[in-house]
Amino acid sequence: MSKSKTPAKVSTGIAGLDQILRGGLPASNLYILQGAPGAGKTTAALQFLRAGVEAGERCIYVSLSQTAAELTAIAQSHGWTLDGIRIEELSATDAVHGAADQTIFQTAELRLDETREAIEQAIEEHKPQRLVYDSLLEIRLITGDAPRFRRELLGFKAFLAKRSVVAMLLDTQTSETATGGEEVEGIAHGVIRFDKSLEDYGSVRRRIEVSKMRGVPIADGYHDMAIREGEGVVVFPRIVPGDAIDARKAQLIKSGVDTLDDMFGGGQESGTTTLVIGQAGTGKSTMASLYAMAALKRDEHVALFLFEERLETFFRRSEGLGMDLRQFHKDGQLIIRDFSPNEISPGEFAQIVQSIVTEFKTRVVVIDSFTGYLNSLPHREKAVRDIQSLLKYLARSGVLTMLIVAQHGLLGQNVGIDVDVSFLGDTVLLLRIMEDEGRLRRNITVVKKRHGPHDLDVHELFIKSAGITVVPFNPLPTA
Missing domain, CATH: 3.40.50.300 (P-loop containing nucleotide triphosphate hydrolases)
Structure with missing residues (x-):
């Protein structure tokens, strides 16, 4: 025949x-x-x-x-x-x-x-x-x-x-x-x-x-x-998640801070999505820079998409924490796209991310901030569906994706978008600021992790020029 x-x-x-x-x-x-x-x-x-x-x-x-x-x-x-x-x-x-x-x-x-x-x-x-x-x-x-x-x-x-x-x-x-x-x-x-x-x-x-x-x-x-x-x-x-092919086994992706990795049961898994949620000043973007720096030191490619912060501001903030990312960017190992969300559609954004991941075999992708991206779009419910397809594609490509999600106000608790995005995250890292005896303290908690064990305890996060430190939270002693 x-x-x-x-x-x-x-x-x-x-x-x-x-x-x-x-x-x-x-x-x-x-x-x-x-x-x-x-x-x-x-x-x-x-x-x-x-x-x-x-x-x-x-x-x-x-x-x-x-x-x-x-x-x-x-x-x-x-x-x-x-x-x-x-x-x-x-x-x-x-x-x-x-x-x-x-x-x-x-x-x-x-x-x-x-x-x-x-x-x-x-x-x-x-x-x-x-x-x-x-x-x-x-x-x-x-x-x-x-x-x-x-x-x-x-x-x-x-x-x-x-x-x-x-x-x-x-x-x-x-x-x-x-x-x-x-x-x-x-x-x-x-x-x-x-x-x-x-x-x-x-x-x-x-x-x-x-x-x-x-x-x-x-x-x-x-x-x-x-x-x-x-x-x-x-x-x-539109992105078709089934088109992604990645033959590499899942691996733990570490931050370079042992105590933070221990909170995730040893590290975050490749092929997952992490929502980093917190108010202004809690250290959301710092967390993203931390994981980016660790991946770059492992000779992996990292892609960072900025929707709110200027490129120079990002570099200066990272340098203030002892993380010099400029040279990685010049060498092409750190790919950064800085654009106005009002000039880009969800479909075009997904294509840009897909092409970068495919071309450079990127292992870590950061979207900072996901809140600003969604708030600039006229049909946010559709944008969430589009980003869900993109996240599935990235997961099947073995990428760790970090979505920075801002909350309203300095001390507010409401996420700054009117659609539910919690289902997008395999892992949710919650950052908060609390007042304790006249002092502001940063807290960090892993509130959700689909894959493997994780620590539910509240830890304190210190962000200093010498680096990032995570320690168990202890109340201040009373007089």
């Missing part, structure tokens, strides 16, 4: 989208790219055609809605050229003008048959392997009713199929057309949707969904995306 061949696939020109599609678009089919004005459809379409040019294919951009000058401007904004892409533009008079690298069909309120004939003639003449049709909104306006529009689309699909053209049809979604896309989705081999929303604060949030793709086991649901200068549309596929 002969084995069935895997259908050929073509790249969309967007690496993250190809990953969602498990390799790309099945060849010789018709696809619909939907989205509101400004969602990124034209940019994605140009990336699709540029990928075809790189593969040595003939490519045509048929435009009913944008001029060649506008397309050129979009390409130039990313540092691209349209070399190798044929532009077929339908605009305002009946005259037909030829040019060395493009043909312009000028029309005034073209009848549908004239539009079809002009496009089919261009396809017959140039015989493209890839085609972008921009946009279906204009064809809807010309046809005037849904049945005629559907017949026209079916005829165009059959015409392209006979010539083995991979076609991407752009469908601009407006308030009038957003609910009328069923006639398109039933005909297309696949439907990709771009979504954008403007929150009360921060930049535009963009998402992508492959709502339909015949014969491909896609990663369905929404995935974060962005439009970047010089890159175009960038897609961040």
Whole structure:
């Protein structure tokens, strides 16, 4: 019995989208790219055609809605050229003008048959392997009713199929057309949707969904995306925890402070998540620096993601405790990313973490602070679900992940986020400040540890320039 061949696939020109599609678009089919004005459809379409040019294919951009000058401007904004892409533009008079690298069909309120004939003639003449049709909104306006529009689309699909053209049809979604896309989705081999929303604060949030793709086991649901200068549309596929592979056995990760390690039953396990919870000034970030320094001295890679503290502040604070981390950072062993959470989506953050862990075989990851990260996002419940998938991925990669979680106020007890994150931690390290006989004392307690034994006693934490000390808590003697 002969084995069935895997259908050929073509790249969309967007690496993250190809990953969602498990390799790309099945060849010789018709696809619909939907989205509101400004969602990124034209940019994605140009990336699709540029990928075809790189593969040595003939490519045509048929435009009913944008001029060649506008397309050129979009390409130039990313540092691209349209070399190798044929532009077929339908605009305002009946005259037909030829040019060395493009043909312009000028029309005034073209009848549908004239539009079809002009496009089919261009396809017959140039015989493209890839085609972008921009946009279906204009064809809807010309046809005037849904049945005629559907017949026209079916005829165009059959015409392209006979010539083995991979076609991407752009469908601009407006308030009038957003609910009328069923006639398109039933005909297309696949439907990709771009979504954008403007929150009360921060930049535009963009998402992508492959709502339909015949014969491909896609990663369905929404995935974060962005439009970047010089890159175009960038897609961040959701993390799949099962993709992580780590053949190393679980090991105890030590802090370098024996009494602290003893509280964890000898150390923290690799492949677990630790929540470090406490008020301001209790030493949360110091704990993270302590474990980072110990890992670096073991010649392991450490990744630190700062959402509140500046990089220079982090270095100076660590140096004040006798931990010089600058050289490790210069040498590339300590990877630090310092960014504004308002400019990053959960999907992009997860991709950054995943790529660093994969590239550098990172053993310790610190997110400081997780509270600041969540508080900057418009949909914190969704962000918690996304971070849960990331934490599972890191666990299966054998990484110790430390999440710094701040509490309200100097002496308050409420965690500074309105969603429950306690379930994320395999281990919970609680840091507190208490007043005792006119003196503030730092307490440290391991309140939860899923794997193995741990000490439930309250200990006192001393943070001094000479280093970190943990001792059993003893009440001050009374006079």
